[in-house]
Amino acid sequence: MTGFVPSRRHDIAEDLRHQITTGRIKPGERLPSEVGLAARYKVSTVTLRRALAVLQGEGLVEKIHGKGNFVRRPRRKIMYVGGWGTLDPWTAAEPTLRVTVRSTTVPASVHLTTLLKVPTGSPLAEYSCLSLEQGSPHGLARIYIPRDLAPAGVLDDDSARREAVTRFAVLGPSPATIRETVCARSPTPDEASALRIGTTTAVLAITRIATDFTGRVIEAALLAFPGDRVDAVFTAHHVLDERQTQG
Numbered sequence: 001m002t003g004f005v006p007s008r009r010h011d012i013a014e015d016l017r018h019q020i021t022t023g024r025i026k027p028g029e030r031l032p033s034e035v036g037l038a039a040r041y042k043v044s045t046v047t048l049r050r051a052l053a054v055l056q057g058e059g060l061v062e063k064i065h066g067k068g069n070f071v072r073r074p075r076r077k078i079m080y081v082g083g084w085g086t087l088d089p090w091t092a093a094e095p096t097l098r099v100t101v102r103s104t105t106v107p108a109s110v111h112l113t114t115l116l117k118v119p120t121g122s123p124l125a126e127y128s129c130l131s132l133e134q135g136s137p138h139g140l141a142r143i144y145i146p147r148d149l150a151p152a153g154v155l156d157d158d159s160a161r162r163e164a165v166t167r168f169a170v171l172g173p174s175p176a177t178i179r180e181t182v183c184a185r186s187p188t189p190d191e192a193s194a195l196r197i198g199t200t201t202a203v204l205a206i207t208r209i210a211t212d213f214t215g216r217v218i219e220a221a222l223l224a225f226p227g228d229r230v231d232a233v234f235t236a237h238h239v240l241d242e243r244q245t246q247g
């Protein structure tokens with residue numbers, strides 16, 4: 001750390017940013033305590049935290065609850081394959097990438113009622129999936145399935161559906177159609193907490209609706225990825241008009 005004494009949070013952020021980008025503070029290294037940094041820079045802890053928030057928003061610093069502030073390691077991006085509604089199998093197979101899953105039964109909220117076209121309060125199976133690489137979150141999926149369609153054995157290590165979970169894929173019956181709505185937006189408080197990002201960091205949000213051959217919605221998935229940690233690929237398939245191919 002340098003002996004430079006800045007007067008504002010932007011000066012503090014600039015000084016720390018310079019030390020991080022030049023390698024004086026290494027990736028994965030823990031910064032001194034906030035109290036210690038505030039004393040070193042001769043500012044209040046409030047000002048110091050605002051400076052750190054700037055670096056957290058830029059993705060240079062990560063605050064881990066109960067442990068402190070750390071310089072983020074360079075993140076390998078994951079790939080989301082649109083149309084198939086899944087992380088690509090090569091990404092999902094990386095040994096450093098793992099997915100934690102929590103399952104429960106919840107009543108359909110107004111929003112889920114609209115997505116799944118079920119009565120308000122209907123029982124839904126909820127699967128909360130968080131992908132991590134070396135402990136750092138890469139993506140968040142909340143998957144909802146009507147309770148009567150929820151597959152058994154999703155969380156079993158030897159289940160074929162375990163692979164589907166690791167790829168954020170459709171968990172229910174094979175769908176006839178998948179519709180995905182994609183947007184960039186600010187994270188919700190829950191997403192920011194789970195993904196360990198600042199509220200100013202944009203996320204790529206995907207709402208995925210899967211339907212069967214009768215038109216019944218069999219699954220709704222709400223996916224969120226930090227914008228700097230994912231590439232989304234969508235491929236268009238053009239069908240030629242037979243009349244144009246004849247003659």
